[in-house]
Amino acid sequence: MTTPGKNRPLRIGVVTVSDRASRGVYEDKGGPAIRAELDRIIASTWEPVVRVIPDDLDGIKDTLAELADREGCDLIVTTGGTGPAPRDVTPEATEAVCDKMMPGFGELMRSVSLAVVPTAILSRQTAGIRGTSLIVNLPGKPSAIHDCLMAVFPAIPYCLDLIGGAWIDTDPAVCQAFRPKA
Ligand SMILES: Nc1ncnc2c1ncn2[C@@H]1O[C@H](COP(=O)(O)OP(=O)(O)OP(=O)(O)O)[C@@H](O)[C@H]1O
Numbered sequence: 001m002t003t004p005g006k007n008r009p010l011r012i013g014v015v016t017v018s019d020r021a022s023r024g025v026y027e028d029k030g031g032p033a034i035r036a037e038l039d040r041i042i043a044s045t046w047e048p049v050v051r052v053i054p055d056d057l058d059g060i061k062d063t064l065a066e067l068a069d070r071e072g073c074d075l076i077v078t079t080g081g082t083g084p085a086p087r088d089v090t091p092e093a094t095e096a097v098c099d100k101m102m103p104g105f106g107e108l109m110r111s112v113s114l115a116v117v118p119t120a121i122l123s124r125q126t127a128g129i130r131g132t133s134l135i136v137n138l139p140g141k142p143s144a145i146h147d148c149l150m151a152v153f154p155a156i157p158y159c160l161d162l163i164g165g166a167w168i169d170t171d172p173a174v175c176q177a178f179r180p181k182a
């Protein structure tokens, strides 16, 4: 196991992938919803690194690589662009920049979302590791953010421990992090 970066400040990339939010056609509700949900879940101090970008494959790849490699984000959460429409390419961009895919994240998030909406199967949301960063895709609907993050977050602190990311403490009243070796 890689030694966790316990003394580093936790940095989290929050990436809204939306043609219309990036053009200002509508207000971005996804990024602020992710930040609010993470504030509820995480008890450690953390710094957000926020981006709002269009559904463009190269632009998404560049943003994910920048947040992982130059901004030092331990976790990067995206919202939007996971569906079947021609411009939905967030999972392709994620896979292109990752060293290793973590398919269990998408499987679990689709499964919990199916209890809420039958079109949950239309999301190709996934997750993967780039260096010491974990990238997790969420659907674009702001209402999906709570359900998806609550489902997968218990495994995220231990995942960061294993890849050498920063230490995360959660608020146990909101979300119990599970560390098998702790
Ligand atoms: N960042 C966001 N902020 C607010 N609402 C959003 C956001 N992203 C998506 N939505 C809402 O969820 C719906 C479905 O999201 P989806 O990602 O499929 O959008 P889209 O049709 O691909 O368009 P766009 O990429 O321009 O957001 C949108 O039509 C919009 O009502």
Ligand SMILES: Nc1nc2c(c(=O)[nH]1)N[C@H]1C(S)=C(S)[C@@H](COP(=O)(O)O)O[C@H]1N2
Residues within 6 Å of the ligand: 079, 080, 081, 082, 083, 084, 088, 112, 113, 116, 117, 119, 120, 121, 122, 123, 124, 138, 139, 140, 141, 143, 144, 145, 147, 148
């Ligand atoms: N929890 C949850 N998951 C959801 C949804 C939702 O409303 N709630 N919308 C679905 C729909 S309608 C689509 S098209 C896909 C892909 O959405 P995206 O392209 O905005 O990422 O996510 C699906 N997953």
